[in-house]
Amino acid sequence: MNNHRDSSCDSSSDFEQIFEAVNAALLAWDPVGIGFVDDHEYDLEARLILALLPEATSVFDVQRIVHSVFCHQFNEHSAGPIEDYAHLADRIWGDWQARHTRAP
Numbered sequence: 001m002n003n004h005r006d007s008s009c010d011s012s013s014d015f016e017q018i019f020e021a022v023n024a025a026l027l028a029w030d031p032v033g034i035g036f037v038d039d040h041e042y043d044l045e046a047r048l049i050l051a052l053l054p055e056a057t058s059v060f061d062v063q064r065i066v067h068s069v070f071c072h073q074f075n076e077h078s079a080g081p082i083e084d085y086a087h088l089a090d091r092i093w094g095d096w097q098a099r100h101t102r103a104p
Helices: 012-029 043-055 059-073 082-100
Strands: none
Touching: 012 043, 012 082, 043 059, 043 082, 059 082
């Protein structure tokens, strides 16, 4: 069962940190132009992306995941082409890798 929570995060603090990083990236890029409303406009999308991130093995997987979430939550026209998600995917993948490649 998928509970929209990354089971590879060691604690709720880890989850919150990566959630905040993903949400900040979404707000900074504001792919569908709603981020001006408040700082929580992309909370649902960030949670959906986080639920799928453990499946990613590359930045291209993240790009596909993020684009897919936005197509599903909005529509393909509003989401725009997948190519537009390269920079956002790179930022999210970098944050994800930084948190998951730390030495034990």
